[in-house]
Amino acid sequence: MLYSAMIRQTVYILTLVAILASCQEAPHADKAKVSDARTVKVGEGHAFLADTGASIIGWIGTKPTGKHHGILKLRSGVIYVKDTTITAAEFVIDMLSLQNVDLAADTAMRNKLESELKGPLFFDTNQFPTASFDMTSIEPFKPTLDEDVALKDATHRIQGNFTIKGVTKNISFPAVINISSGKVTAEASFNIDRTLWGISYRADKSLQDKLINSQVNISFSIAASR
Template identity: 40%
Template structure:
């Protein structure tokens, strides 16, 4: 009996450790699109804010952030986001795992040429190409981002490669503040980040899906 419970316990631990990619809306990825013109009033995104990411393997996942070094949202008539751009400082990469063992080594590896190659590509940018009210599509599975108000499309430039990504978001605008929230998955190989993308590596396999999330606030420039 003890042997049975030992085997069962090991099996449960193994199943618990075999996590899939983070559950989130899958961004639609296409080729680079024309950015929107800067219409409306500029709302400033300060440099205290971050973009978060999660990468995963069969045996677990790692969490991290990049600082937003600068950014703006443009608001028309005080109610509608009409465009915007943000720049991420890739050299600010920080691992935020609860278990901090190995965080410094992991951050160094992610900064290397195997991944972000920050010495050559110190920044990444996201520039909005389209913002539309979110419309429910009955042919698609339910959204993970509950309460989505808009669909955002934008050019994401990473390691010198630009792709357009589209994802649901929650956008709110008041007199002095515009906020945007999103949580979605992208395929890192679309930007040439292919390290570890081989299932034959077993536990060392790194899933191509990367979770990206942000919750930013932009203040109206006076």
Template identity: 30%
Template sequence: MKKIILSLAIVASVLTSCKETKKEKIEVKEAVEVEVNVAELNNVDVAASVLNWKGNKPTGSHNGTVALKSGGLLIEDGKLTQGQFIIDMNTITNLDMKGSEGTEKIVGHLNSADFFDVAVYPLSKFVITKVETVEGKLVVTGNLNIKDVTKSVTIPATLSTENGVSTFKSEAFNINRADFNIKYKSKSFFKDLKDKFVDDLVEISFEVKTK
């Protein structure tokens, strides 16, 4: 069975806008190497799966989605053991201003070099490296790749199966975009921004369904 070494990811990092959020960011560590059998993992229903994002700045917030390009969940004896999600950054959408001219402007800015530089980095990835059960809840560690940076993150999640379809769903969690070298109006890189900053913390959640 052919195996390849993947450095990983998801995404979901997405940004722009809102007040300082009260949630703490999740801990970010160095990426871990993991062996994933890609053939076995190609079972994600990308049409039914989604990454949700929310970004903040002092004057408000914006939220939207990003679609998956491919991926898979390996479930053995009813337990999640491995997973891989490839995120198509060209599918970033904005929902809070849907139907207005502002939507196109926000999406264009997110796609630009100020944020995700989608022309250069069209994909983000998340690959599960470890799954634990703590007090009855899943604690999932994985390599998150955004742009040219890959970090290991640990997030709370659930796994359910109904009518043969398994759903892997994360709770909302925050990442710090500065950890992934996204600098636009970030207090981590620029001083004296006053109220012209964009919050470093980006809220992400995702729901991944099998075929």
């Protein structure tokens, strides 16, 4: 009996480890560096307005039993360009536009998930209908010696104040930016720890299979023109 109990305990421990490990598998992407809010850059040069219809923001959340992904829309955005250099940028994200994509065939589950994400335990969109990103610096991308970059063909490193639910943190991440013929495009994909913005619901690893990964993937594809 003692041997059987030890076997059961070992199986339980291995299962728990497997659950926690699987939940730690956030999408393969660069981890944004997070710090305190910084001074926002003042825009110089021409203003390029974001095309809110063509621009898209993606999100991916994971848990031991699977993952969900969806999109958000821009409410507004502007990128300032002097000659061929971006000097500033600011974007407002419409949190009320949050949509799930992978549950499109299950309307009830999709509505339940969207309602939960928009509720007070997550983004509380009634009180905080928008999020924002205000650039604080931009420079040509040069990876550090110890940096393993996931984003292919990164051209710039962007830093900016990211505000969610009234909490502002500065984040830094690589991006692919192109400026040509009166247009600017920008793409990036990175992971952030949602608990740093006070979104800690079900982030405790002791919850095991009820855990929701604190690492959330954010991606964006922005198109702007004069």
